[in-house]
Amino acid sequence: MSQEQWTAVDRYLTDQLAPEDDVLTAALAAGDAAGLPAINVAPNQGKMLQILARIQGARKILEIGTLGGYSTIWLGRALPVDGRLISLEADPTHAQVARASLARAGLDKIAEVRTGPALETLPTLEAEGAGPFDFVFIDADKRNNPHYLEWSLRLTRAGSVIVVDNVVRDGAVADPASTDPSVVGTREMIELMAISPRLSSTAVQTVGTKGYDGFALARVLA
Template sequence: SDQPLWTAVDDYLVSALLPPDPVLDDALRRAADAGLPEIAVAPNQGRLLNLIARVRGARRVLEIGTLGGYSTIWLARALPPDGRVVTLEFDPRHAAVAEENIAAAGLAGVVEVLVGPALETLPTLTGPFDLVFVDADKDNNPAYFEWAMRLTAPGSVIIVDNVVRGGRVADPDDTSPAVVGTRRMHELIGAEPRVAATAVQTVGEKGHDGFTLVYREA
């Protein structure tokens, strides 16, 4: 595989373009020490989320899938002083690490972590959110897209991570729930007249994957 090359290029891009960031380094270390899986977005991907939120001028952000709060911190840093991130996490152990990381980043007043299955916490939320980042259990991606449409407004942005999965998303015979869920979500997005969408495959330190970007036109 070309993984060593992809990792080397990510290392180069991050060192060339992203300032050193001890707060985010500590967040990753705390998550690893607590035994959380190392499936946070890469630094250059976190930066991309941060930049999309800023280009959008987002004030209210919804994240589905917190893990240790790494992407949460990137998103929260994009907001004006009165901005808010609501982030949804199923696993109380992950949520506890996230709370610690968010507090250490000085963002405790900006971020609310809601613990529980997202399909139970989503109905308690009031929109509209300017940006929704979907990065949880991929089998529920169709439902998460439907909730994102309910909780956004024209001009909002929806981003879904891990939509390529090493290319498996293009295999109609792959019956794994994550692939089936992501393909079904793309059918919903493709048939949704209120949005303009694209998806881009990526390689990097996290392998071969990709993200879907949805812009709400109406």
Template structure:
């Protein structure tokens, strides 16, 4: 009953506040048709990402973990016409679906989907002088979160927003002895934020269509 209720409330929120949107709905349908897992952010979460990017005045966005480009489309819509978003994806089939979805959403000019292990792509982005980024959204393999956070800070300026998804994991985050490397990665995410004097951070747990989870947000202040 609980999950049913959370999903029903998410549907209510989306019906009320997230206008029907062919590009986003087509992106989800194409992702499902291609067999991608159903692990994109929910519509109300995607819209929150767009609002955060607008609040940050983002002109340059980095996303780690593309899947079919659903969150990418939301984030890219916050950009001005000359803005740029780079999104990193390791699975070729995911990157191919994402590219098609982003193109169909009319955002191909603003978005680069970079294929390869994110840690390699991040090194390449540094060599190419792509930083700074105004918002970094971390939503890939959780065991590498701390490395992604290090890169996010390296690529930051004062005012950069760092957002990390899935930081509650149905409450498993409470278990210091949990043997799931994703849970360990998420606990390390909190430790990382807690020891950064340059980052003002918090996390919010959420329930909804995607279950009981949450996201962490850090503002680079120094």
């Protein structure tokens, strides 16, 4: 199997099951125009997040890592009209692009982008009593994944769902000798998932337009 074949399969699945509309296409174009890195989730991954949030019956969603708001739109569309989504983004330019895309999607009344390092804004959410969140999507700097997981547990409830993107790292996650901060952070997070009595967790490998990677999925038990 090759990257070319993975991409062709993703294209077929996306065309059939998760086609983009003008709003999603415009969000990607806005990110490109602003020079944002093309590291957003693929359309079929965005649709998967949306379906998971709908299955969960989520009314409050927390996203850690906004980028240009592409995944935020998929998740925001899973919410009821009185739902709430808070997305945390460290880069002010990324946040500005995301806010414009969310407004274009008609989600600016229920989706909010907060700017600043997540480890600084997460305590603010706790102080405000913004939680508990029903669904958390973690897709930010990987070195801090263990901290994001710990904060997610503080801001969720029994029954909440936590999804973490990019956990396979082209297979490097299986290398205990890796000194890559993203790999080290991801391994520490997975090991925390494994020992936490509050979580039932799993992880899967994926291939597609984004190459070889994977995601972790956890349910909060208590």
